[in-house]
Amino acid sequence: MKDHDASAQMIDTIRSAQARSAKLRISGGDSKTFLGLGTSGETLDSRNHSGILELDPTQHWIRARAGTALQELSATLDEHQLMLAFEPPAFSNNATVGGMVATGLAGPRRPWAGGVAEHLQGGSLIDGTGQMRHFGGEDIPSRLVAGSLGRLGVISEICLRVRQKPRQSLTLRLEISQSLALHQFHSWMRYSSPLSGSCHTGDALYLRLEGTPEAVKRARSLIGGEETSDSLWDDLREQRLSFFRDPRPLWCIHANASVPQRKLPGPVLLDWGGTQRWLKSAEPTLVIQRHAQALGGQAICFTPDGCAPGLAQLPEAEDMRALRKQLDPQGLFSR
Incomplete structure (x- = not known):
């Protein structure tokens, strides 16, 4: 299991891009580029920022860094007879937890169990000014981070609600x-x-x-x-x-x-x-x-x-647009 905190390097990359007015392209497993996420801009690779930080099998939640492989997180949950109830698609062995949250895609159980937003309890992201921001409260609701496609910043850590596997x-x-x-x-x-x-x-x-x-x-x-x-x-x-x-x-x-x-x-x-x-x-x-x-x-x-x-080409909701302007005033992550 790879465990590495690369948040300092990601902050440096963002601040350097900000100083040069350069665009950034957040990259994880690149398993969902077909969604029209764009390929322009300097690459900010999140895969080195990885590791499962905490798992509470009794309270049913897990905390992990965004570059953690989705495959690894699922295997860890499986050891405890737990699962992500919204069944996120991977489309590749390279898929990451951060990409799962950023794209907000869910599988066949979605109508009964809810989607990513309903299971995302909170976490942190690095915004377009290089500041670490916590989400999950009133200022940055989890529902806007789920499916945000990297427009708000680079997701750093996430806390997810998990569920016991059915009998x-x-x-x-x-x-x-x-x-x-x-x-x-x-x-x-x-x-x-x-x-x-x-x-x-x-x-x-x-x-x-x-x-x-x-x-x-x-x-x-x-x-x-x-x-x-x-x-x-x-x-x-x-x-x-x-x-x-x-x-x-x-x-x-x-x-x-x-x-x-x-x-x-x-x-x-x-x-x-x-x-x-x-x-x-x-x-x-x-x-x-x-x-x-x-x-x-x-x-x-x-x-x-x-x-x-x-x-990525669908119109933005008004609250999402306002939050993006607040967190990324220079448009580093704009597509």
Whole structure:
């Protein structure tokens, strides 16, 4: 396990860039550059700033430096039968904890467990003036740091709430259409069922049940279907399913769950019970956005240089813009 505090070096790098009015590009594992994070500016590498600082298995929290490998943090939690409930995707063995927080991406359990922001208890970052700032309070809310894409500064340390692994997990497969899957899903949500994952690959609906053996057994009896491997959820999270191998650009559409399925210009994979819809399409951006708006949401491109906008090109919220100007007045981290 690598344990190294590189905060002093990162502060020096930021202050040097500030003095020269140079731009900085924060780099960790570079596993999510397809989000449109940009490649211009001098590189500030956070990987040397690493190490798990504290873990409390009884109070369910962990504290780590931002350059810590996500793989290492997950393995440490696994030793204690703990997990990050929001299932962050890595997309690479090089993914870091800081990048996980900065991008704010979550996996299949997101609708039931919450996202990064709901599990980020606090931490620290180095702002555009080279000052160490603590977040998690009123001045710098954790919800703005999660998904901030490095615009507020370099994340230094984070404290995350973790969860005990479920006593039992079971995946069911049902051969029904996507339209029927959306209808059925809303019906199941009315029951006190231990659902923690719902996706339709285009061929079949997959449901994950987690909880006590008794609760899983009751839900299994209610839903029906056939049992299949739990590995599907890892493959969905890391985009290893055959759906993602289609060469066309990949779009992520966040939709209103109450809006019924409608025909989209390409194959669709339903995730999060239908509130997240993956689309493979070579249609122009404006066409995709119109379809997304009809679903009550917006579309984000997940393909490098294949389409736009990526996550980094979406408009900033007003409170985020104000905080960025406060923490990075010179725009060192602007994209």
